Amino acid sequence: MRGLVVLLTLTCFANAQHQALIDYLERRLLAIEDRISLWHEQTARYASELRELKQQMVSQLETLDKEKETLRTNLDGVGTRVDRVERELDYLETQNGAQxxxxxxxxxxxxxxxxxxxxxxxxxxxxxxxxxxxxxxxxxxxxxxxxxxxxxxxxxxxxxxxxxxxxxxxxxxxxxxxxxxxxxxxxxxxxxxxxxxxxxxxxxxxxxxxxxxxxxxxxxxxxxxxxxxxxxxxxxxxxxxxxxxxxxxxxxxxxxxxxxxxxxxxxxxxxxxxxxxxxxxxxxxxxxxxxxxxxxxxxxxxxxxxxxxxxxxxxxxxxxxxxxxxxxxxxxxxxxxxxxxxxxxxxxxxxxxxxxxxxxxxxxxxxxxxxxxxxxxxxxxxxxxxxxx
CATH class of the missing domain: 2.120.10 (Neuraminidase)
Known part of the structure; x- marks a missing residue:
């Protein structure tokens, strides 16, 4: 009779420990799931930010290309004017006697x-x-x-x-x-x-x-x-x-x-x-x-x-x-x-x-x-x- 009581007691104690281990593992899994969910949210946010940054860079590059083309056009115009001025200077200088x-x-x-x-x-x-x-x-x-x-x-x-x-x-x-x-x-x-x-x-x-x-x-x-x-x-x-x-x-x-x-x-x-x-x-x-x-x-x-x-x-x-x-x-x-x-x-x-x-x-x-x-x-x-x- 006494042996049965001891066995029951040990069984109850083992079940309590097993339940505690299960509870601990469940808490850890929930924490991991929370972290995974947080990582997914952060990854999605970062991906969204990267897409926005890429769109901004593409837009800025398009603007720079337009400004570059405008600058090239302006430089061509300046070069033409400089060539004209040099030709006029050549003409004027040839009209003056040598010093x-x-x-x-x-x-x-x-x-x-x-x-x-x-x-x-x-x-x-x-x-x-x-x-x-x-x-x-x-x-x-x-x-x-x-x-x-x-x-x-x-x-x-x-x-x-x-x-x-x-x-x-x-x-x-x-x-x-x-x-x-x-x-x-x-x-x-x-x-x-x-x-x-x-x-x-x-x-x-x-x-x-x-x-x-x-x-x-x-x-x-x-x-x-x-x-x-x-x-x-x-x-x-x-x-x-x-x-x-x-x-x-x-x-x-x-x-x-x-x-x-x-x-x-x-x-x-x-x-x-x-x-x-x-x-x-x-x-x-x-x-x-x-x-x-x-x-x-x-x-x-x-x-x-x-x-x-x-x-x-x-x-x-x-x-x-x-x-x-x-x-x-x-x-x-x-x-x-x-x-x-x-x-x-x-x-x-x-x-x-x-x-x-x-x-x-x-x-x-x-x-x-x-x-x-x-x-x-x-x-x-x-x-x-x-x-x-």
Whole structure:
């Protein structure tokens, strides 16, 4: 009897513990269900907020796209107006006479008087009847961008030859030859070119191509002009330029100690010396023998000069600023005394990328082949007669 009571007691106690465990588990499940329900509510709220944020972002992006298109339209309009203003400035600037580009002091006046007397004693004997001079720049064409910031490109001036020659950089021993401007224009980089290995290194940006010959500057201890035949691929002549103490001819292009130029009358050398380092000098060369025919000291300063070229025996010096802006022809020198610096028009070049490292004139086309911060540019010139000024 006592055993039965004990068994019943234990059974009741076990049932009570089991019920308590069930009650505990039910409470925990209810708590978990409450949390799951809360998570569902929060997830739904977050999803709704994300959808609203996405709609806001889409709306803002659409607004930004509209504003971007409006801004692009406005910028196009501003660019058009700026181009119009620059053309008007070009026109107005070409109507004004060139400002004197020399320091007026007693020494300079004495030097100019001396130069005038020397010219009267030895007049230059013209090789042609060319009497053209620049009136203005008609058009500019940016052909492509190939090569480094500085370089030279030139077209063979001989009739019937359309070959283009590229001097990439300011030193090297090879150049690139293209059969035409069109081939150069459509060539990816220099891939369509023929590589010409020169017999010696070239330096600076003062090289030209004339009558199937490349004339380039070799500088080691002395300045040497080298003549290279593009048909036979051989050096035909070379000559040491008989002037001591060379200095860079252009203040803004210090890598160019001498600049060669070609015009209707042949081959020229543009240079500067320590004895006359403030001003540019000019020499007429015999294209066949490389002999110097005559030399002149000009009144054109080397300071802030970036490039120069010769047309019909007239030297045109192009100036700029230390922070590249609009280049301008600000000083001229005519070996035949037909053009004075005061009478020559002040010609501005259209705004470009940086500064010219070279300007090469082609007399057959009346074009300037320019190298500007790696871009190859063509300038079409408008001419007038010297006697009309």
């Amino acid at each position: 004197p580009c020399v320091d007026v002091d007693d020494k300079l006046i004495e030097q100019e008087v001396t130069l005038v007397k020397e010219k009267q004693k030895a007049k230059y004997s013209k090789l042609s009847d060319c009497s053209d001079m620049i009136s203005s720049i008609k058009a500019m064409k940016i052909l492509k961008r190939a090569g480094g910031p500085k370089g030279t490109w030139s077209k063979d001036t001989s009739r019937g030859s359309g070959k283009i020659y590229i001097f990439n950089g300011t030193d090297g021993d090879s150049i690139y030859e293209f059969t035409s401007v069109q081939d150069f224009s459509r060539s990816p980089g220099m891939t369509l070119s023929k590589n010409l290995k020169l017999p010696s290194a070239w330096s600076g940006t003062g090289h030209v191509v004339f009558n199937h010959h490349v004339y380039y500057i070799n500088q080691v201890e002395e300045i040497m002009v080298v003549k290279y035949d593009t048909k036979s691929n051989s050096m035909t002549d070379s000559a040491v330029f008989p002037v001591k103490d060379h200095v860079p001819v252009y203040g803004l292009t210090p890598g160019t100690v001498m600049d060669l130029a070609v015009d209707e009358e042949g081959l020229w050398a543009i240079y500067a010396t320590r004895q006359n380092e403030r001003h540019i000098s000019l020499a007429k060369l015999d294209a066949n023998s490389l002999d110097i025919e005559q030399m002149w000291d000009t009144s054109c300063p080397t300071e802030n000069a970036e490039a120069a070229f010769v047309i019909c025996g007239t030297l045109y010096v192009v100036y700029n600023t230390q922070q590249p802006g609009r280049s301008r022809i600000q000083c001229v020198f005519d070996v035949n005394d037909m053009v004075t610096n005061e009478d020559a028009p002040l010609v501005y070049f259209p705004k470009r990328y940086g500064a010219h490292s070279s300007l090469k004139y082609n007399p057959q086309e009346q074009l300037l082949y320019a190298w500007d911060d790696g871009y190859q540019i063509l300038y079409k010139l408008i001419m007038k007669k010297k006697l009309e000024i």
